[in-house]
Amino acid sequence: MWPSDHQTYTSSNDGPSPPSTNSLRPSFLSPPLRHHCVATLKGHTSYTSALALAGGHLFTGSSSGQIHRASLTSLSHHQTLPDEAMIAAGDGAVKALVASSDKLITAHQDHKIRVWRVDHAAGNHHQRITQLATLPTLSDRAIKLLLPRNHVRVRRHKTSTWVHHVDAVSALALSKDESLLYSVSWDRTLKIWRTADFKCLESVADAHDDAINAVALSGDGAVYTGSSDGKIKVWRRRQGEKGYSLDATLTKHKAGINALAMSADRVVLYSGASDALIRAWRSDGSSGMCRTLETK
Known part of the structure; x- marks a missing residue:
């Protein structure tokens, strides 16, 4: 895990040193903060391959092509993702997720991009994710x-x-x-x-x-x-x-x-x-x- 004592931040030897700016020096190089796990989510039958946040929800994609949605307001230790908040989204892994104001867009190993409409006001126990399109x-x-x-x-x-x-x-x-x-x-x-x-x-x-x-x-x-x-x-x-x-x-x-x-x-x-x-x-x-x- 990092940051750690053996990591350094150095200028590249094959180019000029850029100016020192707060935006260039990342915050994780500051003294490390204490962290603790606040929740563990289970439910995927294979490894998690992508994550996205939108509308108070965490969307997760898996290597088996599943997408889960979990409410961030009700996370608890060792929570199991509800089956009704899961959708099957094609063959192969979900490679990437991006969330817009009212849509979830997913990239897949089956060469496709899928667009989903997300109702962020829906209750945690009611699926409100519907497929709008497959690209192209x-x-x-x-x-x-x-x-x-x-x-x-x-x-x-x-x-x-x-x-x-x-x-x-x-x-x-x-x-x-x-x-x-x-x-x-x-x-x-x-x-x-x-x-x-x-x-x-x-x-x-x-x-x-x-x-x-x-x-x-x-x-x-x-x-x-x-x-x-x-x-x-x-x-x-x-x-x-x-x-x-x-x-x-x-x-x-x-x-x-x-x-x-x-x-x-x-x-x-x-x-x-x-x-x-x-x-x-x-x-x-x-x-x-x-x-x-x-x-x-």
Whole structure:
């Protein structure tokens, strides 16, 4: 567990030291606080693979494709999740969850994204989660299917429309105004969806050389993607351009990127990788400046 005495916070040796700011220095480097477990939730028949909070509820996704909902106002020690607050949500693991004001959006190993309407006012013992859509939607697929230019090669002798993910959807992110949904996949694509009608607006093909595992959004409109190829890529939609283009590639990690997170002010990016390092990035306007949190 960390923080611990053997962890250090050091400047990267292969780049200039960024300015010292409160937003760059994470709060977990302060003297450790005492923690105790206030509740234990049981109910999944397999391991928990994703979590999200919304409307006073905790949503949990499992490797067996189940989604549970638990009220945060009634948590108690060793609580069992009620069966009526559980839904079966497709084949394979739930890879990611994001919650909007009235919706829950889930990413799945079966290559799909599912959108659920959530009634936050419903009682704890009455299920009020109903499926609204599966992305890509039937209408979106049908329109793209008719035109050959919408087909892309995904494997030898196999094609698919560009709105489809063709491997596990690994991570999701919502824009601040909740109007856009960003999804990344092990199929190496980044896709952008409009939440008003769930239409796929854009797909960045071959965004990385290997599976994409994480996505995060900054406050200035940048989209960060992290991949098993060991790279973090920065994507921007520039004025006058219709789509996202590559703005920068961050390569200080020596192994695959597993997770990305933005600070509360959406200024500092944190990346975690298989090299046992967590790096903190702050843009200087041209390339990412980095500090490293040693976790070995």
